[in-house]
Amino acid sequence: MASSNSYKLRCSIPGHEMDVRGLATAVFPDGAFVSVSRDRTGRVWVPNSSPDKGFTEMHCISGHSNFVSCVCIIAPSETYPRGLIATGGNDNNICVFSLDRPQPLFTLTGHKNTVCTLSSGKFGTLLSGSWDTTAKVWLNEKCMMTLQGHTAAVWAVVILPEQGLMLSGSADKTIKLWKAGRCEKTFTGHEDCVRGLAVISNTEFFSCSNDTSIRRWLVTGECVQVYYSHTNYIYSLAVFPNNQDFISTGEDRSLRIWRKGECAQTIRLPAQSVWCCCILPNGDIAVGASDGIIRVFTEAEDRMASAEDLQAFEDELSKATIDPKTGDLGDIKMEDLPGREHLNEPGNQIDQYFRLIMKCHAISASRWFCLLVFSRKSKALRFLLWHKMHTSMRTVMTELVFLQEYDYVFTIDVNEGGPSMKLPYNVSEDPWLTAHNFLQKNDLSPMFLDQVANFIIENTKGHVVGPAQSASGDPFTGGARYIPGASDDRPSFGADPFTGSGRYIPNSGSNSSAPAGVADPFTGGGAYSSAALRQMATNIYFPKTDGVTFDQANTSQIIAKLKELNGGAPQEHKLSEEVLESLEGLLVAVCGSNSDNSLPTIQQINLLWKASHWPEDIVFPVLDIMRLAIRHPHVNQTLCGEAEGVQLCNHLLNLMRPEGRPANQMLALRTLCNCFSGRHGRALLMTQREMVLSRAADLTIVCNKNIHIALATLVLNYAGCLHSQPDLEGKAQCLSVASRALETVQDKEAVFRLLVSLGTTVASDQTAQDLARSLGVSSQISKYSSVSDPSKVGECCQLVLKELQ
Numbered sequence: 165m166a167s168s169n170s171y172k173l174r175c176s177i178p179g180h181e182m183d184v185r186g187l188a189t190a191v192f193p194d195g196a197f198v199s200v201s202r203d204r205t206g207r208v209w210v211p212n213s214s215p216d217k218g219f220t221e222m223h224c225i226s227g228h229s230n231f232v233s234c235v236c237i238i239a240p241s242e243t244y245p246r247g248l249i250a251t252g253g254n255d256n257n258i259c260v261f262s263l264d265r266p267q268p269l270f271t272l273t274g275h276k277n278t279v280c281t282l283s284s285g286k287f288g289t290l291l292s293g294s295w296d297t298t299a300k301v302w303l304n305e306k307c308m309m310t311l312q313g314h315t316a317a318v319w320a321v322v323i324l325p326e327q328g329l330m331l332s333g334s335a336d337k338t339i340k341l342w343k344a345g346r347c348e349k350t351f352t353g354h355e356d357c358v359r360g361l362a363v364i365s366n367t368e369f370f371s372c373s374n375d376t377s378i379r380r381w382l383v384t385g386e387c388v389q390v391y392y393s394h395t396n397y398i399y400s401l402a403v404f405p406n407n408q409d410f411i412s413t414g415e416d417r418s419l420r421i422w423r424k425g426e427c428a429q430t431i432r433l434p435a436q437s438v439w440c441c442c443i444l445p446n447g448d449i450a451v452g453a454s455d456g457i458i459r460v461f462t463e464a465e466d467r468m469a470s471a472e473d474l475q476a477f478e479d480e481l482s483k484a485t486i487d488p489k490t491g492d493l494g495d496i497k498m499e500d501l502p503g504r505e506h507l508n509e510p511g512n513q514i515d516q517y518f519r520l521i522m523k524c525h526a527i528s529a530s531r532w533f534c535l536l537v538f539s540r541k542s543k544a545l546r547f548l549l550w551h552k553m554h555t556s557m558r559t560v561m562t563e564l565v566f567l568q569e570y571d572y573v574f575t576i577d578v579n580e581g582g583p584s585m586k587l588p589y590n591v592s593e594d595p596w597l598t599a600h601n602f603l604q605k606n607d608l609s610p611m612f613l614d615q616v617a618n619f620i621i622e623n624t625k626g627h628v629v630g631p632a633q634s635a636s637g638d639p640f641t642g643g644a645r646y647i648p649g650a651s652d653d654r655p656s657f658g659a660d661p662f663t664g665s666g667r668y669i670p671n672s673g674s675n676s677s678a679p680a681g682v683a684d685p686f687t688g689g690g691a692y693s694s695a696a697l698r699q700m701a702t703n704i705y706f707p708k709t710d711g712v713t714f715d716q717a718n719t720s721q722i723i724a725k726l727k728e729l730n731g732g733a734p735q736e737h738k739l740s741e742e743v744l745e746s747l748e749g750l751l752v753a754v755c756g757s758n759s760d761n762s763l764p765t766i767q768q769i770n771l772l773w774k775a776s777h778w779p780e781d782i783v784f785p786v787l788d789i790m791r792l793a794i795r796h797p798h799v800n801q802t803l804c805g806e807a808e809g810v811q812l813c814n815h816l817l818n819l820m821r822p823e824g825r826p827a828n829q830m831l832a833l834r835t836l837c838n839c840f841s842g843r844h845g846r847a848l849l850m851t852q853r854e855m856v857l858s859r860a861a862d863l864t865i866v867c868n869k870n871i872h873i874a875l876a877t878l879v880l881n882y883a884g885c886l887h888s889q890p891d892l893e894g895k896a897q898c899l900s901v902a903s904r905a906l907e908t909v910q911d912k913e914a915v916f917r918l919l920v921s922l923g924t925t926v927a928s929d930q931t932a933q934d935l936a937r938s939l940g941v942s943s944q945i946s947k948y949s950s951v952s953d954p955s956k957v958g959e960c961c962q963l964v965l966k967e968l969q
Contacts, residue, residue, distance in 0.1 A: 170429060171421060173469045173477050174448060175218040177458040179207055184452025186235040187442040191247035192263065196222065197442060197450055199458055200251050202231035208249075208263065209458070217467050219460070225261045227268040228253035236282040238290060250290055252279030258292055258302070274300060274307045277317075277622075283330075285323035287934035291330055293318030297622070299332045301345070301896070303938070304931045308896035309345040314338070316623045320361040322369065328903075328940025329383065331369060333358030335572075335623055339371055341383060344939050345900035346861070353379060353387050356573075362401035362410065372398035372412055374573065378422075393420055393427035397575075400440045404447070411449055413438035417484075419451050419461070431461060434484040572624060576602070576616065587616070595620040705960045706923030709884040711840035712877050717792055719755050723748050726785040733782060739775060746771045751789050754796045764793065769802050776815065780825055787819070787831035791838055800842030809848035817859045826868050833860065833874035840881040850885060853894055857882065861901045869911035876905065876917035883924040895932045898925045903939055915948060916957045923964045933968055942968045 182202035190196040195211040208223040231254045238248040238260070248269070249261040256275045259268035277295035284290050290302040299311040299318050316335035323330050330342040339351035339358055356374035363369050364380070368388075372378045376398060378391040397415035404410060412420050415437050421429040435453035442450050448462040462468055469477070570588040587602050589595070599616035602608075726747065730739050739747075750768040772793060775786045793799045803812050816832040818824075836856060839845030849856060860875050879902050886894045902918045902925075909915055922941060926932045936942075941964075948961040 169463060171431060171449060171461040171463045173474055174460040174462040174467050175469060175473075176477070177209065177219055177460070178456065179209070179221055179458065180205070180456040182231070182456050183437070183439060183454045184456060184458055185231070185233045185439050186251075187440045187450050187452050187458070188235045188237050188249075189442050189444055190249075191237055191240055193222070195445060197444060198235050198237065198249055199450075199452055200232035200235040201452075201456065203456070204228050204231055204253075206232060206235060206249065206251050206261070217469065223263060223266070225249065225251070225259075225266050225268075227251075227259040227261070227271065228255050228257065230254035233278060233280045234282050236284050236290075238284045238288060239286070241288060250282050250284065252282050252292060252294075254278045256294070256296075258282070258290070260305075270305050272302055272305065272307070274310075280317070280319060281321045283322045285330075285938055286325075287938050289323065289935070289938040291321045291323050293321040293332055295619070295623075297334070299330070299342075301330070301935075303892070303896075303935050306892040306931070308892060308935055309900060311340075311342050311345060311347070313340055313347045313350075316357075319357060319359050320371070322361045322363050323938075324363055324366060324369070324383070326366045326940065327943065328938060331361050333361050333371055335574075337373075339381070344903035345897070346904050349383075349385050351381055351385060351387070353390075359397065359399050360401045360412075362403045364403060364407050370401050370403065370410060372401050372414075374398070376414075378412060389425065391422065391425065391427070393430070394418070399438065402441050402443045402449075404443060411441055411443065413441045413451055419449065421449075432481055433459065434480045572620075574619070574623065576619070587620075589620055589624070591624055595624075703923075703963055705956070705963060706920050707884070707887045707927040708880065708920055708924050709887050711837070711846075711881045711884060712917070713795060713838045713841050714791060714834040714874070714877070715795070715838075717755060717788070719751050722751065722785050722788050726789075729782040729785065733779075737779060737782075743771050743775065747775060747786070747789055750793055754793045754799065764796060764799055766802065769793075769799055772799075773803065773808075773812075780819070780828055783819075784825075784827040784831055787828060787835065791831055791835040794835055794838045794845065795841045797842055800839065801844045804839055804842065804844040804848040809844070810852070813848060813852045813856065817855065820859050820863060822862045822865065826866060826871060829863055829866065830868065830871045830874050833863070833871065833878055836860075837874060837877045837881055840885070846885060849882070850894075853882060854897065857897050857901050861904055864905045864908045869914065872905070872909045872911050872914040873917065876902075876909070876914040876921065879905070880917050880921040880924065883921040887924050887927065892931055892935075895925050895929065896935055899932070899936055899939060899941065903941055903944060906944060912951070912954060912957055916954070916960060919945065919948065919957065919960045919964055923960065923967060926964070926967050936968055 180199065180201035180203050184199050184201050186200040188198050190198050190208060193210050196208055198206060198208050200206040204226060206225040207221050208225075209219040210222045212218050212220055228251065232251050233254060234252040236250050238244075238250055240247045244262060246263050249263070250258055251261070252258050256273070256277055256279060258272040258275075258279055260270055260272065261268050272290075272292075275292065275294040275296050275298070279292050279294050281293040282290065288303060291299060292302065293299045295317040297312075297314045297316060297318060299314075299321050300307050301309045301311070311330070311332060314332065314334040314336050318332050318334050320333035321331065328343055329348075331339060332342065333339045335357040337352070337354050337356060337358065339354075339361070340347050341349040341351070351371075354371065354373040354375050354377065358371055358373050360372040361369060362371075367383050369381055369383070370378060371381065374397045376392065376394045376396060378394075378398060378401065379387050380389040380391075381387050394412065394414050395416050398412055399415065400413050402411050409421070409423050411422065417433050417436060417438060419431040419433065419438060419441065420427050421431075433451070433453055435455040435457070437454040438451055439454065440452045444450060444460075446462075446464070446467075448460055448464075448467065450458055450460045452458050468474070571591050572589045574587040574589065576585045576587045585602075585606055587598070589598050596613070596617045599613055599620060602616060603612055723744075727744060730744065733739075746768050750764050750772060753764045753768070772786070772790055776783065776790055778786055790803075794803060802808065816835055819828040819832040821829075836849065839849055857879070860878055863871055863875055866872075879898055882894070883898045883902075886898060898921060902921050906915065906918055909918065922936070922945070926936050945961055945964060948957055949965060951958040951961070
């Protein structure tokens with residue numbers, strides 16, 4: 165096929181009635197693509213047979229109650245061998261369609277504002293971004309996790325092809341890298357909203373922004389190249405199959421083709437906003453614009469439009485004019501611009517205004533004019549030129565920059581349709597007054613006042629004028645913090661794990677040895693062996709649905725430590741002898757040999773609860789008593805009941821703060837694990853799951869194997885409770901926290917329990933297995949498959965990998 169090495173128009177497709185906001189290459193039929201529009205429809209286009217070089221509408225889909233803003237294709241599966249079409253809209257919903265019917269197969273709800281970007285991954289995973297500042301991961305019609313961290317609208321999302329990594333770009337000017345629901349890295353460099361992302365490879369990606377730049381990044385965080393050519397907002401990117409060359413479109417009315425890092429070709433379009441683009445399998449380029457027309461460009465000569473159609477396109481370009489309402493000249497009126505004489509005047513208030521100098525006194529189709537613009541950001545003058553060339557009747561422009569600087573320039577889409585509008589805003593302004601002026605200026609109904617004002621408030625939340633306060637000292641508290649092994653008067657883990665002196669060690673005792681590989685993998689008991697495992701048809705490791713608890717204790721040492729610390733406690737915190745005797749009696753009641761016949765009293769439980777609020781540097785023996793007592797049915801019911809349970813949960817989570825004391829963190833985690841021993845405790849923790857697991861996951865950064873074992877046990881207990889339930893969001897969180905913990909945990913017992921939690925989560929659950937695959941769990945845990953000491957780690961890992969095959 166002959167190639168001209170330069171793209172020219174192939175065809176124009178006037179199928180939509182309003183802006184074309186999204187394009188995606190379809191899987192079926194060959195050469196087809198999908199478009200979505202503000203006219204609330206999506207359309208599937210298929211190429212006409214030769215010699216006709218255009219496209220025919222094969223299918224029209226509808227299901228949104230407001231305009232459609234984005235589209236992506238979900239890869240084929242056994243159920244849907246032609247793939248699916250996912251669309252996001254201003255009604256806050258995502259609709260998923262097949263190619264067989266015009267109405268959606270199902271609708272995904274959960275976002276609280278416009279869904280403006282979609283990306284699909286392996287195993288049916290769907291990633292969405294919204295004006296509500298969040299991204300969401302969907303699988304099998306369910307929201308599996310919500311990615312929170314951006315402070316403004318999420319304009320762009322993509323799923324990287326491997327490693328379970330996801331990217332999101334936002335109006336807060338940042339890009340975030342996510343893994344298993346956690347933000348791994350934040351990329352900064354763009355000076356305005358990030359509007360588009362495009363994958364280059366497993367390790368590289370492009371981004372584009374309202375700051376008129378395109379950046380190339382490594383997933384490790386480095387920006388390796390910045391591309392400049394556009395002179396206004398850049399809305400979309402698409403990468404050619406060679407993973408090097410790419411295309412971009414934007415508010416400067418252009419499609420640009422980039423070859424070897426340079427803008428090799430610029431194609432002007434007779435439309436203000438060129439919203440979207442995609443590359444077809446044959447290398448042709450489709451773009452959608454604000455005039456509702458899809459245009460396809462090709463470099464293959466046999467697919468190029470006829471000479472008559474090419475001339476008609478040129479004529480259409482020559483007739484295109486700048487509409488002052490669209491923002492090319494901002495709020496500037498031609499008659500108000502200063503003339504050449506102002507060159508001789510001294511400048512003032514440079515930090516607030518641009519100095520505009522007009523060489524000609526009016527703008528017309530037959531005259532040249534120039535603007536000198538001073539930017540307080542760049543501290544430099546820019547020379548801008550516009551003219552109309554009569555010889556070719558083609559408009560040639562060096563596009564204008566904004567003539568006034570703002571902290572934000574939002575694109576507002578109003579419900580009643582029409583083109584999008586620019587809303588400039590400075591953080592020092594009143595959002596309600598700005599919204600009022602915007603509505604008046606654009607002749608819009610006052611009914612939109614609340615909607616526009618709230619949009620401004622939400623998307624500028626937390627931003628203030630002036631530099632941010634720098635942190636000093638400890639990143640959590642602002643002061644010094646406890647470091648295990650430090651040679652000061654704070655606790656060291658060199659001796660007693662809490663105080664640096666004495667002999668009390670929680671969980672110590674005659675039965676405190678680690679479980680052997682040939683015994684029960686959790687308790688050390690049992691009678692099976694590794695050899696027996698290989699011969700058994702059943703999986704002895706998971707699913708594990710009975711709770712794992714921390715039961716071992718030396719009660720005499722606990723009481724001795726409690727009395728020792730009470731003796732040195734400040735007077736206002738000293739416990740009376742009556743309270744000490746009550747706590748000792750409670751400990752005997754729940755741990756003594758006659759515990760089955762002993763019933764802890766309400767008074768003892770209340771005193772335990774009160775004592776658990778001792779100062780954090782001495783409270784750990786009380787927490788150890790609580791850890792043991794919570795296993796007793798009567799204590800479990802009392803402390804984990806509907807009214808008291810939330811208080812207990814909040815208290816333990818407060819002790820688990822990342823900046824807290826490791827002893828308290830560990831014992832709080834163990835207490836939560838032991839809550840699972842009773843019906844009321846399980847019910848409490850299941851209702852508080854999201855908060856508990858989120859706080860627990862923050863402790864993966866603490867370098868303490870006892871904390872890691874307790875954390876792994878907590879995840880395992882949650883996985884066991886969720887195993888037989890259809891709570892996909894809960895299982896997704898278990899997968900996420902386990903995956904996150906495995907990146908830092910070194911202790912083999914903690915690793916083993918995390919592997920069992922993974923196995924329990926995915927066992928007999930195809931959706932959970934698909935999510936685990938999409939998160940890259942297999943590649944993450946494969947390194948443990950050959951671990952032989954202890955053998956249970958490698959054996960369990962192999963069984964999990966088998967589930968994920």
